[in-house]
Structure formats: C-alpha cells, structure tokens
Amino acid sequence: MQIDWKITKKRGNHRPTLNYTITLEAFEKKLAIHAVNVQSRIPEIPSSHESFCLPGENERHCEWCPKGFHRIQVPYFKKGVSHEFIRLPFRESGEYPEVEASFKALRERYETQVRHAYGHSPFETQGSLGITRVTRKQVAAKVTADRLLGLFNPNGQNGRLQENDCTGGSFFIDKAAG
Numbered sequence: 001m002q003i004d005w006k007i008t009k010k011r012g013n014h015r016p017t018l019n020y021t022i023t024l025e026a027f028e029k030k031l032a033i034h035a036v037n038v039q040s041r042i043p044e045i046p047s048s049h050e051s052f053c054l055p056g057e058n059e060r061h062c063e064w065c066p067k068g069f070h071r072i073q074v075p076y077f078k079k080g081v082s083h084e085f086i087r088l089p090f091r092e093s094g095e096y097p098e099v100e101a102s103f104k105a106l107r108e109r110y111e112t113q114v115r116h117a118y119g120h121s122p123f124e125t126q127g128s129l130g131i132t133r134v135t136r137k138q139v140a141a142k143v144t145a146d147r148l149l150g151l152f153n154p155n156g157q158n159g160r161l162q163e164n165d166c167t168g169g170s171f172f173i174d175k176a177a178g
Contacts, residue, residue, distance in 0.1 A: 001028060001074065001110055003103050007088065007096060013052045018042070018086040018099060022075055029080045031117045036110045037073030040102035044068040045089045059089035072102060074110050 002023045009016035043066030046058045053060050066089075075082035088096055131139075 001025065001107065001114075003107065005099060005103065007099065009094065013054055013090070015045070015051055015053050015090050016088045016094070016096070017051075018088050018096075019084070020072075020086075020103075021081065021083050024075060024077065024080045028114060029077050031114065032077050033074075033110075033113050033117050035073050035076050036106070036113055037071050038102070038106045038109055040070045040072045040105070041098035042070045042072075042086060042096075042102055043089055043098075044070055045087060048087045051087070053090040070102075072106055074106065 002025070003020065004023075005018060005020035007016050007018050043059075045053075045066070047053075056062075058064065059066075070086055072084070073082075088099075
C-alpha cells in the first residue's frame with residue numbers, strides 16, 4: 001500500500017487542505033481484504049464547508065476543542081485506489097503531526113490484515129469415486145448370466161424356447177409354462 005499526501009494553504013485566513021491518495025499494490029488487491037479503517041487523530045472542524053476561518057471563530061477561538069475526528073480507510077480491494085480531501089483546522093504554526101501519525105496507524109492495522117490474509121495458502125483438491133468391488137461382482141455375475149442366456153436364446157424371450165427358436169428337427173413346447 002502506498003499513501004501519498006499533501007497539505008496546502010493559501011495566504012491569509014484560509015484553512016489548509018489535506019489531499020491524499022491511497023493505492024493498493026497488485027498482490028494486495030488479489031488478497032481480497034475488507035477495507036480497513038481507523039479513527040484518525042485529525043480533528044473535524046466546525047463549518048468545514050468554509051475554506052476560511054476568521055480570527056476568534058471556530059477552531060481559532062481560544063476555547064475551541066474538537067468534537068470528533070475523521071475516519072480514514074484503505075480503498076476497497078476491487079477498486080484499489082482512493083483520492084480523498086480533508087479540510088484541516090487553521091493553525092498559526094502550520095504543523096499537523098497528527099496527519100502522519102494517523103496514516104501510520106492505518107498502515108499498521110492494514111498490514112496486520114495483509115499478513116493474516118497472506119497466511120491462508122492456496123490449494124487445490126481433487127477426488128474421484130468409482131464403483132465398489134461388491135457392486136462390481138454383483139453386476140458382473142448378472143451380466144455374465146444374461147450373456148449366457150442370450151447365446152441360447154437370441155430373441156430374448158425370458159429363457160423359454162418358442163416354436164421358431166430352432167431350425168430343423170422337432171422339439172417340445174411347454175404351453176402350460178408360458
């Protein structure tokens with residue numbers, strides 16, 4: 001997984017923006033890992049839709065304390081890449097150490113999942129079943145008997161002789177038997 005980020009701020013009372021891209025490597029996409037996410041240490045700011053913050057307002061107020069933090073996540077494995085944007089709180093110092101710390105936490109959690117998933121080795125199983133020896137013997141005996149009877153009775157009349165079964169000579173037909 002590759003994480004690239006950039007923080008930019010315009011001159012004046014503008015808030016900085018964090019743009020980041022997370023890209024999975026080909027082997028990671030093949031592992032089909034569920035999208036991992038973490039609660040970052042990047043604070044959510046009030047009125048985040050506004051690109052500016054005036055002195056004494058919102059995060060620039062002396063008593064401001066964040067009410068929540070952004071969640072960041074690894075992209076879905078089928079997509080493999082995500083491009084995200086977060087508006088950061090205005091800071092006089094221009095320092096945002098929580099950005100790198102959050103990405104490190106995400107990487108650590110994701111790599112734990114990668115190591116776990118990679119431990120599930122590929123395999124292939126095959127099988128086949130044939131007729132059992134007992135059944136083969138029973139069927140062979142019946143097939144043999146039917147073939148022998150077929151030699152003596154080519155018309156297949158249940159093993160009983162009929163009037164036209166033989167040529168030449170006379171023979172007795174048991175009319176009561178059949």
